[in-house]
Amino acid sequence: MPKTPDSSRRSEHSRQAILAATRALISEVGYEKVAIEAIAARAGVGKQTIYRWWPSKGAVIFDSILALSEDADGRDLALPDTGDLEADLKRVMRATVAEFADPDFEKPIRALTAEVINDAGLAAQYRDKLARPVDEAKKARLRGGQRAGQLAADADLDLVLEVLYAPLFQRWLQRSGPLTPEYADALVEAALRAFRPG
Amino acid sequence: MPKTPDSSRRSEHSRQAILAATRALISEVGYEKVAIEAIAARAGVGKQTIYRWWPSKGAVIFDSILALSEDADGRDLALPDTGDLEADLKRVMRATVAEFADPDFEKPIRALTAEVINDAGLAAQYRDKLARPVDEAKKARLRGGQRAGQLAADADLDLVLEVLYAPLFQRWLQRSGPLTPEYADALVEAALRAFRPG
Amino acid sequence: MPKTPDSSRRSEHSRQAILAATRALISEVGYEKVAIEAIAARAGVGKQTIYRWWPSKGAVIFDSILALSEDADGRDLALPDTGDLEADLKRVMRATVAEFADPDFEKPIRALTAEVINDAGLAAQYRDKLARPVDEAKKARLRGGQRAGQLAADADLDLVLEVLYAPLFQRWLQRSGPLTPEYADALVEAALRAFRPG
Amino acid sequence: MPKTPDSSRRSEHSRQAILAATRALISEVGYEKVAIEAIAARAGVGKQTIYRWWPSKGAVIFDSILALSEDADGRDLALPDTGDLEADLKRVMRATVAEFADPDFEKPIRALTAEVINDAGLAAQYRDKLARPVDEAKKARLRGGQRAGQLAADADLDLVLEVLYAPLFQRWLQRSGPLTPEYADALVEAALRAFRPG
DNA sequence: CTTTAACCGAGACGGTACGTCAGGTCTTTCC
DNA sequence: GGAAAGACCTGACGTACCGTCTCGGTTAAAG
Known part of the structure; x- marks a missing residue:
């Protein structure tokens, strides 16, 4: 989802903090009430750092949930196969x-x-x-x-x-x-x- | 959905105008961007008249769509029955x-x-x-x-x-x-x- | 200050209640924050009864304070006179x-x-x-x-x-x-x- | 009168526009009817910019009048002295x-x-x-x-x-x-x- | 190594909309 | 027909966030 104007200089630390703060806020206040300002404050990040890399609030929320699954990316998605x-x-x-x-x-x-x-x-x-x-x-x-x-x-x-x-x-x-x-x-x-x- | 503080004194005209304005705005700007202020302005109604009878924006939107179906209440919901x-x-x-x-x-x-x-x-x-x-x-x-x-x-x-x-x-x-x-x-x-x- | 559209049918009881409520509210919340609605509620009176007889909030407040002195109208305003x-x-x-x-x-x-x-x-x-x-x-x-x-x-x-x-x-x-x-x-x-x- | 959350970042341009708009509105509509929203609109400024720096409407009005005299600060306040x-x-x-x-x-x-x-x-x-x-x-x-x-x-x-x-x-x-x-x-x-x- | 430019935290800014409060008008119901 | 009650339209309140825009400060590549 990042715009990746370059990406090489991007702070991975900030990115993780933003996604973690977003997930925390979704759990606490619910999706509708998650505010970019609150994410920035919670993540200890400037608002601009969010706007630099994500186009909209929806995108941040989406990415933050997506990231959950990506953690398990290497994971074996295969279903059990007992023959039955x-x-x-x-x-x-x-x-x-x-x-x-x-x-x-x-x-x-x-x-x-x-x-x-x-x-x-x-x-x-x-x-x-x-x-x-x-x-x-x-x-x-x-x-x-x-x-x-x-x-x-x-x-x-x-x-x-x-x-x-x-x-x-x-x-x-x-x-x-x-x-x-x-x-x-x-x-x-x-x-x-x-x-x-x- | 109304809070019904009394309901007997309620202006049916305002109620209809609000629901109609809400439906129009949903079509025009999309659900997320429907604003109570815009509904009130479009309906020619004070904001307070909306807040008096509905607890939240969601409730107004919900009611406005619900009202569509209620118009067809007498309607025949029965499915065709040809025997097949x-x-x-x-x-x-x-x-x-x-x-x-x-x-x-x-x-x-x-x-x-x-x-x-x-x-x-x-x-x-x-x-x-x-x-x-x-x-x-x-x-x-x-x-x-x-x-x-x-x-x-x-x-x-x-x-x-x-x-x-x-x-x-x-x-x-x-x-x-x-x-x-x-x-x-x-x-x-x-x-x-x-x-x-x- | 009353508009006196007739005055003969006016409820003296309501008038006194309004003035008393106004004075009480001035003492409690201060002049700026006195509300007509609060006066009406406190006096057990409809808002219209206030607007029927006074042209503005300022007039009610003014009258309510004036009434204090009118109570003392018959009073002897004369200053002491000892000759000195x-x-x-x-x-x-x-x-x-x-x-x-x-x-x-x-x-x-x-x-x-x-x-x-x-x-x-x-x-x-x-x-x-x-x-x-x-x-x-x-x-x-x-x-x-x-x-x-x-x-x-x-x-x-x-x-x-x-x-x-x-x-x-x-x-x-x-x-x-x-x-x-x-x-x-x-x-x-x-x-x-x-x-x-x- | 400013709360000075920082003051160094404060926009002098906005400050002047707010004070000027306030003075203009006092002259036009009278003190009681000056509205913060009107000041903001007239000054081309967000309401928050007013609330950020002044605690109340009274303070803005006060400052706007005070600023008039401060313009003349260097002015000679001394009274004439002819000896009589x-x-x-x-x-x-x-x-x-x-x-x-x-x-x-x-x-x-x-x-x-x-x-x-x-x-x-x-x-x-x-x-x-x-x-x-x-x-x-x-x-x-x-x-x-x-x-x-x-x-x-x-x-x-x-x-x-x-x-x-x-x-x-x-x-x-x-x-x-x-x-x-x-x-x-x-x-x-x-x-x-x-x-x-x- | 120094420059230098992008990134960063911070937060002020012009705005929009919020939900609340009160103003003054109008309507309903009762006495 | 006056009065209590209260719904109504209006408009301002003060707050929360929006997305943009500087500010210095830091940092990592290019010179």
Whole structure:
């Protein structure tokens, strides 16, 4: 997201302080009320240092949340593969349900989502940097399932992922229902029925 | 949403002017930049008259969009019923896809969604006043499908609705893929496969 | 100050409550911060009842202070007359000094004076209703002094009064020096020297 | 009067524009109706720039009038000294009378006085910055009169000044009588009689 | 090594909008 | 028809932040 007029002279220390302060403020006061001035003050940084490297408040917030995942970049995104697609997916979906229940997770992701909804540019970055890698890992596991005859060989994997995850995400986002392990199981079962081979 | 300090003395004329001005501003400048002062000016109303009856900017915006649907309250929410569930659902889903492509629809719904994401109170109102009635109409049609043996009799209809609609909604919200009639069809087919009877 | 559109139907009870509430508020919050709404609330009166009978906030405040003196209207304004003008004046001036030191006296009179400075209409009322009667009483005593040969027979009594009182009033108003009994005496002595007979 | 959070970074241009705009508004709309917002707009300045450097509206108004006199700071405050105290004082008092009749002088001084009446802090500044230097110049001339045997050697010069000026100032402030050259003369004569030597 | 230019913390600046307060008007309801 | 109640439009309040713009001070590459 940096404008990188040069980048070589950029203070990494300030950059980290800004991102950390932003994350802290999101947790404390909520996304809407995070102020650039507060970030600068908290980070011990001049406002200009923020404006030099980020084009908007949304971009800073976005980057600060993105940075969380980048820490785990080297991490193995690969899904478990026991040979039993249904069992593996249920494990992953139950983990996702648990993750959504974590209050530390709540505010930043709601902030990120609100940002993404209203800014097409950030939406593109979100897809490229966050969603795509994760989705590719999931699709890799689904392809394994196709090879093992547990999933229709001609299934549109993007569609399968949507059928699996979108109901869960929507329920969380709109608080329209409880997120339980059973719900995770039910989604996996429905998706596998929908894309059963042959 | 009003605080109703009394409500009997409330000026209906001012109320309508405020909601109309809010809708106009959402379309013109986008949700984030709608200012209470601008609403008041446009509506020919004192700021205090807004603050007297709504607790926050979000509430005004929410109400203004809600009012749109309330105009159509008497409207027939019922889905078409030709006896062919798949055909009927495809018709409805294709219509939904078309609706999401309407630019007049875009900004208010993104605004409403952003509001709902970050405010649990508004989320509850959204479910009660907007989502539930529509969902009930849809479920009524699904029940018809169950009776006709086109849908599993024991299917959790809330889950069916989520599998049908959440992928569509998420794709639109996050701009993560194209919304085409074919996509609508594919979703209907997947959902019906997932909840096929017996 | 009332507009007296009719006056016959006027509620004397409301009028008194308004004036009393105004006086109380002047003492409590100071002249600048007295609000019509607060007066109305405190007096248990509608705002319109105030606006019906007084043209402005200044007028209400002015009247409320004026009313204090009107209570004492029947009172004997006459100065003491022992035959010794100097002694009598010193007694009166020392009493005035004491009165100015009374904190309950402070705020209303400063309020009244500020009102009078900036509003020529109120200034005229102030002179007619408050200043003149008192000044006439003082001049009566001075005329006694002239007859007794203690004061120049041709002295301009308005000027004598000004030389006596203006220094005292100015010192209090601008807080430009201490108000002591000795100061009162010094003023009387100076004035009598200035207007010594023959 | 500035709070001087630093002062070195302060924009002198803005400061001057604010004071000039304030003076202009006092003349145009009168002291009571001068609004900070109007000052800021007229001066082409953000409101915060006013609040940053002045604690209250009164302080701005006070400073703006004070600045007028500071322009003339190097000015010769000394009174004429022809050797004839009475003639010199009459000249000065007649000049004062004329000054009070100047309408450009009217509104600012009434504004300043109203401010000083109700704010002890401003009163102190008023005495130190405006009144004292002028009074000292006058007392210097009076001392000359004492040396020349035209004024009692033991006269309290502060008292003499009050007897001379307070009546004039009060008459103007309360509009309680005409300000004429003859009145100026009468005051000088009375004061000199009151503090005649020997 | 020195220059020198970009980066940095700091924070004043012209602005916009906030949410509150009060002014004076208008309307409703009661007595 | 006066009066209590209070909603209404208006406009100023003082505050919070915006994004831009100097200020010195530091720092790291280029000379």
